[in-house]
Amino acid sequence: MLGRTLQEVSAALKQGQITPTELCQKCLSLIKKTKFLNAYITVSEEVALKQAEESEKRYKNGQSLGDLDGIPVAVKDNFSTSGIETTCASNMLKGYIPPYNATVVQKLLDQGALLMGKTNLDEFAMGSGSTDGIFGPVKNPWSYSKQYREKRKQNPHSKNEDSDWLITGGSSGGSAAAVSAFTCYAALGSDTGGSTRNPAAHCGLVGFKPSYGLVSRHGLIPLVNSMDVPGILTRCVDDAAIVLGALAGPDPKDSTTVHDPINKPFMLPSLADVSKLCIGIPKEYLIPELSSEVRSLWSKAADLFESEGAKVLEVSLPHTSYSIVCYHVLCTSEVASNMARFDGLQYGHRCDINVSTEAMYAATRREGFNDVVRGRILSGNFFLLKENYENYFVKAQKVRRLIANDFVNAFNSGVDVLLTPTTLSEAVPYLEFIKEDNRTRSAQDDIFTQAVNMAGLPAVSIPVALSNQGLPIGLQFIGRAFCDQQLLTVAKWFEKQVQFPVIQLQELMDDCSAVLENEKSASVSLKQ
Amino acid sequence: GFTSKADPQGSGRITAQVIEHLERLALVDFGSCEAVARLEKAIAFADRLRAVDTDGVEPMESVLEDRCLYLRSDNVVEGNCADELLQNSHRVVEEYFVAPPGNISLPKLDEQEPFPHS
Numbered sequence: 001m002l003g004r005t006l007q008e009v010s011a012a013l014k015q016g017q018i019t020p021t022e023l024c025q026k027c028l029s030l031i032k033k034t035k036f037l038n039a040y041i042t043v044s045e046e047v048a049l050k051q052a053e054e055s056e057k058r059y060k061n062g063q064s065l066g067d068l069d070g071i072p073v074a075v076k077d078n079f080s081t082s083g084i085e086t087t088c089a090s091n092m093l094k095g096y097i098p099p100y101n102a103t104v105v106q107k108l109l110d111q112g113a114l115l116m117g118k119t120n121l122d123e124f125a126m127g128s129g130s131t132d133g134i135f136g137p138v139k140n141p142w143s144y145s146k147q148y149r150e151k152r153k154q155n156p157h158s159k160n161e162d163s164d165w166l167i168t169g170g171s172s173g174g175s176a177a178a179v180s181a182f183t184c185y186a187a188l189g190s191d192t193g194g195s196t197r198n199p200a201a202h203c204g205l206v207g208f209k210p211s212y213g214l215v216s217r218h219g220l221i222p223l224v225n226s227m228d229v230p231g232i233l234t235r236c237v238d239d240a241a242i243v244l245g246a247l248a249g250p251d252p253k254d255s256t257t258v259h260d261p262i263n264k265p266f267m268l269p270s271l272a273d274v275s276k277l278c279i280g281i282p283k284e285y286l287i288p289e290l291s292s293e294v295r296s297l298w299s300k301a302a303d304l305f306e307s308e309g310a311k312v313l314e315v316s317l318p319h320t321s322y323s324i325v326c327y328h329v330l331c332t333s334e335v336a337s338n339m340a341r342f343d344g345l346q347y348g349h350r351c352d353i354n355v356s357t358e359a360m361y362a363a364t365r366r367e368g369f370n371d372v373v374r375g376r377i378l379s380g381n382f383f384l385l386k387e388n389y390e391n392y393f394v395k396a397q398k399v400r401r402l403i404a405n406d407f408v409n410a411f412n413s414g415v416d417v418l419l420t421p422t423t424l425s426e427a428v429p430y431l432e433f434i435k436e437d438n439r440t441r442s443a444q445d446d447i448f449t450q451a452v453n454m455a456g457l458p459a460v461s462i463p464v465a466l467s468n469q470g471l472p473i474g475l476q477f478i479g480r481a482f483c484d485q486q487l488l489t490v491a492k493w494f495e496k497q498v499q500f501p502v503i504q505l506q507e508l509m510d511d512c513s514a515v516l517e518n519e520k521s522a523s524v525s526l527k528q
Numbered sequence: 529g530f531t532s533k534a535d536p537q538g539s540g541r542i543t544a545q546v547i548e549h550l551e552r553l554a555l556v557d558f559g560s561c562e563a564v565a566r567l568e569k570a571i572a573f574a575d576r577l578r579a580v581d582t583d584g585v586e587p588m589e590s591v592l593e594d595r596c597l598y599l600r601s602d603n604v605v606e607g608n609c610a611d612e613l614l615q616n617s618h619r620v621v622e623e624y625f626v627a628p629p630g631n632i633s634l635p636k637l638d639e640q641e642p643f644p645h646s
Contacts, residue, residue, distance in 0.1 A: 226589065378550055395580075397588050
């Protein structure tokens with residue numbers, strides 16, 4: 001049951017094949033077994049069981065709230081959850097209990113979803129590995145998969161199995177690990193520069209970033225107000241569409257949500273005619289650092305569309321090479337502003353110094369933030385200094401427009417959807433990843449994903465195939481603004497073509513019969 | 529201070545004065561020479577933007593710049609949650625958040641105790 005898709009489980013709940021409480025307990029049990037992955041910061045067991053009870057009543061009375069009723073979900077720990085600790089993996093908010101729910105959390109709860117817990121991340125969502133939070137790094141479940149381990153046994157140099165565990169990518173690594181390890185059916189992440197799509201690619205999941213303005217940011221502890229969006233992680237595209245249907249829409253508490261009547265993409269149509277599609281391949285994304293395996297899959301994907309009659313065009317996004325630099329300046333600048341709210345007075349950590357407000361703020365912030373956060377605050381403040389403002393911040397804002405225009409031009413040339421890699425390569429071992437600092441890694445790993453955030457476009461990472469090492473590789477589709485439904489429709493068609501394998505975690509679990517049984521049905525289900 | 533050990537590859541623009549200024553504005557300290565070196569690298573990285581021709585280009589603040597922000601009507605519909613808000617603070621007296629005395633500047637760098645390396 002745990003290996004099924006959200007759609008399937010929802011049907012099973014409606015038909016009474018399983019009750020919400022049973023489902024909840026299975027997930028809780030699996031969370032305990034997979035604790036070593038460090039995907040969860042807080043497991044909200046009591047809350048989830050209570051919600052399950054209420055869901056069960058509704059099903060008994062034939063009054064289910066919809067497809068999400070009784071479905072276990074997880075939420076990244078930078079979304080406020082009423083009565084449940086929300087830490088952003090930082091000492092600054094350790095012990096902080098919000099008095100309200102983020103709008104997206106509220107929407108999930110209103111649909112009857114079961115909140116299993118809050119997932120781990122890089123501190124304040126700054127990072128691309130989910131390695132820099134105070135609760136420690138998240139381990140990629142694929143490190144323990146049969147697919148990966150079998151390949152490693154062939155390698156005579158393979159060492160002790162656990163010291164070489166792989167990162168999940170980030171910053172929504174906990175959410176990705178939670179879904180990938182079957183402990184829930186969907187998880188919320190956030191996406192500012194690729195933080196949902198990157199771990200999705202590394203963990204073999206669908207990672208969806210909606211158009212900026214489609215989904216409310218109220219309650220998402222902000223990093224970069226002009227780029228942040230809540231992200232969705234699921235095991236298949238249909239599931240992501242279901243969650244998006246529940247979350248999309250205007251919110252009076254977030255004035256950056258748009259009020260257009262948008263077609264809620266609840267059920268995705270099957271893509272009738274691929275030959276009517278025009279796929280754009282941005283040539284500047286073919287960089288030397290791209291691994292040959294990813295490049296090969298990218299090429300095969302383009303060929304696939306072409307063989308089905310779609311038009312496949314090379315397009316140019318000329319400012320691509322400046323995109324990461326521009327992002328770096330704008331991101332640190334907005335971060336400098338957003339982190340200013342953490343002064344110890346109204347919430348969060350407060351130090352013991354009482355000499356003066358400035359001394360108290362400074363010490364509180366030194367104790368509360370890690371090096372990465374402090375580094376970005378300082379960089380941001382540098383770019384915002386009077387003497388630097390024009391040359392750095394405003395300059396970056398101008399470059400941002402050029403980047404956004406690049407996309408507009410590409411779409412205006414008749415392209416419906418762009419196809420690019422999501423990451424440079426498959427997931428790397430943690431010991432390898434930490435050889436470079438956070439900023440360097442982020443600059444490297446965000447390269448294909450962050451331009452999308454600057455332009456506010458929808459994008460999705462779809463798992464395509466396993467690498468030679470048995471690890472997931474994903475590709476990214478980018479759509480026009482507010483054409484999220486069309487984007488997901490194309491992605492769904494592609495997903496069906498590639499038939500990405502289900503992760504085999506049976507070596508991991510002791511009593512694995514339940515998982516094994518459902519793996520078969522899961523692999524059948526994906527072959528619709 | 530930190531600048532004497534600053535990264536030789538850096539722009540060399542992070543003088544002691546800039547460090548002090550940034551620490552006061554950000555109310556976050558560098559804490560180490562490595563942090564200063566990292567800032568220098570970050571600036572060098574950002575300097576690459578100079579190569580882009582942005583003549584006549586307007587800065588972009590938001591991707592939704594062509595739309596109007598939605599405004600709610602000016603009616604009070606929620607509030608009265610003082611208790612909930614006060615709950616999260618470490619130091620509260622009745623309905624006040626308690627702050628230490630203000631208008632006292634941080635001591636200058638050379639007057640301060642050296643911060644422990646974090």
